[in-house]
Amino acid sequence: MSVANKAIPSLSGVYKAPLLIGSILITGGLSLLIWLGWSLLHPTSSEGAPYQYQKVAEGKIEDFSDLEDLKNYENLGISILKYELTAEKVQKTPLAEFYTGTRDKKDSPVLLLWKNNLREPIITITSGAKDLNDLAQAVIQHVPKTGMVLSWWDTSRRLNLLTDITTLFHxxxxxxxxxxxxxxTNQSKGIRKFENEFWQVSDSNKERKQLGDLVDAFLADETTGVSMLRSFTKNKDVYIVVHYSDIYKIGVMEPNRLGIGFKDFPNQGQTHALIPHVKEWVEKNGYTSYLVERLDKDVIRAYFLTDNSSKDTLIAKMLPFNSSNPARLQELRLLAQYGGYWVYSLPMDSNK
Incomplete structure (x- = not known):
């Protein structure tokens, strides 16, 4: 089980959440438990990152089986680099693998796919390639050239790379x-420096403010949040995209404003057959609101909200928690779902 909560301040004043390990269910769990035990006996230095990114392959989309679902974009000439996150003091095999894409060598890399080899998230979370393809194809087919997509910054960059659609962060x-x-956690300063350098993070206060404003909108009530979303653009064709992982990321950034965690369950058959077990666990632990995501053929992830106020946030209402009904939002119109992505249209303010 992992709960996003307040831990240590980052250089930018945003709090990062430690991962509270309750139970590790499947592959990767043993390695993580060994890692935790090792770390208690071998304190690490606070300088530098305790891991590295090693480039292991480069090519085009068609050269990588993990990106097979993105074959629709082979003609865009996207250059792909594959990396492994290695930390030999933890284990010899990679803790994560990921793929970046660019159309121009001058561009900062776009994270297309991140594969955690441990069940506890490490550094980030992304959707699978199939869900990303389905979303991007829908954008290409249904969003007009003059339209705009509002979404989390990493989703925005992927859509901009694959579709050329205008996004808030591109x-x-x-x-x-x-x-x-x-x-x-005691190496957060070195980790942040390493990540900023690798991803070529700019010092743009404008984009950081936009991300902060987007978080504020998602954490507001429905009416206030939608009004804040409208303030991002005067475009008449605006679409909002949210992913299951977005709400967890917001919880990591703002643990005092959104209480959220997750627990992974072994998938022993149909997802709906596991729902009663998830519901029983959620209620036993004093929670009331949850949603279920199938990560792969072996794992079901249940995200749960830890307090009642979190259920009233716009982001929670836009996702299929058992306490929400995305199809009945008053301010947004649900258009489609693509795996973990939920897509809405943002109507113009009728008062203007």
Missing amino acids: TNNIAEPIIIPGPW
Whole structure:
């Protein structure tokens, strides 16, 4: 189980959440427990990052089986680099693998896919390639050239790379939040420096403010939040995209304003057959609101909200928690779902 809560301040004043390890269910769990035990006996230095990114391959989309679902974009000439996150003091095999893409070598890299080899998130979370393809294809087919998509900064950059649609964040990486495992919290300064350099994070106060404003909108009530979303653009064709992982990332950034955690369950059959077990666990632990995501054929992830006020936030109402009904939002119109992505249209303010 992992709960996003207040831990240590980052250089930018945003709080990062340590991962509270309750139970590790499947592959990767043993390694993580060994890691936790090792870290207690071998304190690490607070200087530098305790891991590195090693480039292991480069090519085009068609050269990587993990990106097979993105074959629709092979003609865009996107250059792909594959990296491994290694920390030999933890284990010899990679803790994570990821793919970046660019159309021009001068551009900062766009994270297309991040694969955690541990069940606890490390550094970040992304959707799978299939969900990303389905979302991007829908954008290409249904969003007019004059339209605009509002979404989390990393989703924005992926859509901009694959579709050329106008997005709120399209030029620079922001690298927020960085999900730092508990054993590494005393090295957060070095980790942030390393991540900022690798992702070529700019010093743009404008984009950081925009991200902060987006977080404020998602954490407001529905009416206030939608009004804040409208303030981002005067465009008449505006679409909002949210992903299951977005609400967890917001919880990592703002643990005092949004209480959220998750627990992974072994997938032993149909997802709906596991729902009663998830519901029983949620209620037993004093929570009331949850949603279920199938990560892969082996794992079901249940995100749960830890307090009643979190249920009233716009982001919670836009996602299929058992306490929400996305189809009945008064201020937004639900258009489609693509895996963990939920897509809405943002009507113009009728008072203007």
